Amino acid sequence: MIGRLQGTLVAKHAPELLIDVQGVGYEVQLPMTCFYELPEIGQQATLWVHFVVREDAQLLFGFNTLDERALFRxxxxxxxxxxxxxxxxxxxxxxxxxxxxxxSGDLSTLVKIPGVGKKTAERLLVEMRDRLKDFRGAEMDTGLPGATPVVPTEYAEMPPSARDEALSALLALGYKENQAQPVLKRVFNEGMSSEELIRAALKAMM
Incomplete structure (x- = not known):
């Protein structure tokens, strides 16, 4: 079982990164809320990891804190x-x-998450209520990492790399292209990085 990785960030392509640990490169998928907090490429990073073994793949999911990994589990x-x-x-x-x-039983917010229909959201509210009663991360700051307000601009002005990376990340997170494209167009502001664009799009879709 791999529980933690500490090494040098080699590449970041949301929601996945490549981290070099003593010459071995590990591909790790992160929630975007964790991805935003990563250091720059070439710097050291520490990730708490959940390791999933399937018949067709071995997957690593990374988190910046133990509380985030605990919630994922x-x-x-x-x-x-x-x-x-x-x-x-x-x-x-x-x-x-x-x-x-x-x-708070907020069903309307949960059903906006990609792949979470009404029945799944209802199950989450029932099953997670007791499990989260004593969750140690419950008193953490309730705000998402701050995002710079954006001004709508023509989609054609968006740098292709930022557009493509943002769209790719949203698709990987479960959004459909016909959901993601209009939102990316609406929230884009000239000069935004792909990470800023993803953050703004996710915020707009919630």
């Missing part, structure tokens, strides 16, 4: 929630925001 125990959906949930809202949504 609780989510994938819920009926109908796999690692990809859990990644989408934790990309769409911070851990404290998800906890607050569950405690």
């Amino acid at each position: 609780l989510l994938i125990k819920a009926q109908g929630v796999g690692p990809k959906m859990a990644l989408g949930i934790m990309s769409s809202m911070s851990a404290p925001q998800f906890i607050q949504s569950v405690r």
Whole structure:
């Protein structure tokens, strides 16, 4: 079982990164709320990891804190929630925001998350309420990392690399292209990086 990785960031392509640990490169998928906090390429990073073994793949999911990993592990125990959906949930809202949504029975917010239909959201509210009652991360700051306000601009002005990376990340998180494209167009502001664009798009879709 791989529980933690510490090494040098080699590449970042949201929601995935490549981290070099003593000459071995590990591909790790992160929720966007964790991805935003990563250092720059070439710098050292430490990730708490959940290792998933399937018949057709071995997957690593990374987190900046033990609380974030703990929430991910609780989510994938819920009926109908796999690692990809859990990644989408934790990309769409911070851990404290998800906890607050569950405690308040906020069904309307949960159904906006990609892949989470009404039935799945209802199950999450029922199953997660007791599991999160004593969750140690419940008193964390309830705000997402601050995003710079954006001004709508023509989509054609967006740098292709930022557009393509943002769209690719949203598709990987479970959004459909016909959902992602209009939102990316609406939230784009000239000079935004792909990470800023993804953050703004996720915020707009919630």
